[in-house]
Amino acid sequence: MQAAITLLVDRGLPDSSIDDIAAQAGVAKGTFYHYFASKADLMDALRQHFSDAFQARIVAAVDARPSDDWNGRFEAWIVTATEAYFDMHALHDVVFHGPSMPHRQAMDDTDLVRHLAALVAAGQAEGAWHLSGETPVQVAAFIFHALHGMTDDALTAGRSADALGTRIAQFSRRVLGG
Amino acid sequence: MQAAITLLVDRGLPDSSIDDIAAQAGVAKGTFYHYFASKADLMDALRQHFSDAFQARIVAAVDARPSDDWNGRFEAWIVTATEAYFDMHALHDVVFHGPSMPHRQAMDDTDLVRHLAALVAAGQAEGAWHLSGETPVQVAAFIFHALHGMTDDALTAGRSADALGTRIAQFSRRVLGG
């Protein structure tokens, strides 16, 4: 059921009616409402699915680096987030840009920003980077939004993700004062 | 007519029907269709209005600085863009986040990024900043999206715009290698 819907949504159905969704899933409309209380309920489930998968990819990549390799861990974070966003952008759009979305909060990024901020703070504590006055959260937010926007650009322009992650990492490290 | 509509939209009517819009403007529904071919046509007009106003504010602020004060011109760009986005966000959302928007292109930012890139390139040519390998356009895109995202954050959190512009400028100058 989840699989069918994920597939369906990945094909990009931002404005699909429940009729369309049920038809794509190969079930009757009533069946849809057997599993989801409302259209908003489906959106919530999908949003959760997206966030979990996104976060899991990043955590896995960062933890694959030695715990004292701060630059490596940071680059892993940036490159993986870029790739993950690139891969999952179709679902992202459906789930975070639908109408009735408080669009300003596109992608419940507070968790992600906090996660990145924690990495920044830890590295800073170890002397890996040199932030001047600003807080790790501010730095993380700045970098995260730049990443988000540049990936959007590449997607729009039809460019590949190949060098994108490392280029973003390079800019970002400059913000860290590394 | 334009004035009435701008007001109306600034009050934040993302889901207004043509009925609502016409009522707010104090005209009949038929009259609306004398001036706009469709709802999408209204959106286009509004989008143009927004972009023109936004760009005009930035140009005015930058040109108020001496033409050889590169850091001053850059900071004017960043601070003004932040403030303008802060002020005009209601219209921005209506116009760039509506359904049937290819959301990845939120805010037709190519013009703005190009404008910022030109400033970066000029300052770089004069030796004001030290970009290593990346192009001015890449740097401008990175900065612009970070600005966009951080302003969204402040808006969401209900924070004021007061120190925001200068903080973003401070981060950005580090990206420029200045």
Next chain:
Amino acid sequence: MQAAITLLVDRGLPDSSIDDIAAQAGVAKGTFYHYFASKADLMDALRQHFSDAFQARIVAAVDARPSDDWNGRFEAWIVTATEAYFDMHALHDVVFHGPSMPHRQAMDDTDLVRHLAALVAAGQAEGAWHLSGETPVQVAAFIFHALHGMTDDALTAGRSADALGTRIAQFSRRVLGG
């Protein structure tokens, strides 16, 4: 418009959908909502129409009798109410027995009962009848509901209204102690 709907409802459409109603009226569904805000709104309009017509018939019949002919006025009230209810029962049912009707208040009879009670009180004051302890309103309510129920019986049994009114009047006068 009103005419079309009244006809349509008189044909007995207790469970008609808006689709059916609009089709019967020969207009599109949207047109229906141009004139009525909701299905409940139509019901209200119909209810008002019914009540006005009902009351008007009774008032006309009573006022046709000399103002000091208390028994004549009373009989006119009863006979006319019986006939009117008999004639308009189809609309009555649609309007007062629909689902989502607080059925206990079938037919907004308070106005009618009050009207009858006023007649009873006036006649009593002139010495036409001899109520013992009970109030005119109680007497009127008792009579009115009996009238209502007996007419329902005749309708259900398929009997005509011919002698019904006078028979009910005869019972009722006994309640008045006349």
Next chain:
Amino acid sequence: MQAAITLLVDRGLPDSSIDDIAAQAGVAKGTFYHYFASKADLMDALRQHFSDAFQARIVAAVDARPSDDWNGRFEAWIVTATEAYFDMHALHDVVFHGPSMPHRQAMDDTDLVRHLAALVAAGQAEGAWHLSGETPVQVAAFIFHALHGMTDDALTAGRSADALGTRIAQFSRRVLGG
């Protein structure tokens, strides 16, 4: 099963879905259809239940009076019917005022009216009352509907049933010419 459903309906569920009913009864939806062929079938069962209980209360009260105490038996009938209707009105409404009810026959009163008519006829034969030309059935119908309506009034107005039965009995005896 019956018990659970009766409780459930007495709580007033005019618009309960089968889902709700089954949930309240603590069984699965499929189980409901083991015991009732359809929703209408449940209504029939409930209607029967209501009528049986109603009639039983009246019979018990009337038979508690001496068989030659005609006025006592009559008053017992009226007072008990009033109280019973007052007590059981929630079930009454569900069962007799649902949509798809030929509402004119609300409360299958023919049995009750016949029962009252038999009492009237017997008392009349013994010389307890003095009907002129009308039949016992007509008198019974008149009285029964008045009782029904006045109880509805009290219910609507939120009044208690205390004095209601005796007042109705008093009016009714006048109709009997007693």
Next chain:
DNA sequence: TATGAATGAGTGTTCATTCAT
């Protein structure tokens, strides 16, 4: 130029009923 009555396809949601297990 301005109106507003008319349209009708489309929406999310409900619910009595069926049936394989």
Next chain:
DNA sequence: AATGAATGAACACTCATTCAT
């Protein structure tokens, strides 16, 4: 006997758009 997943027709209501006046 008991379940509950599956169904799909039906519903009230919306709204961008047209067009005769």
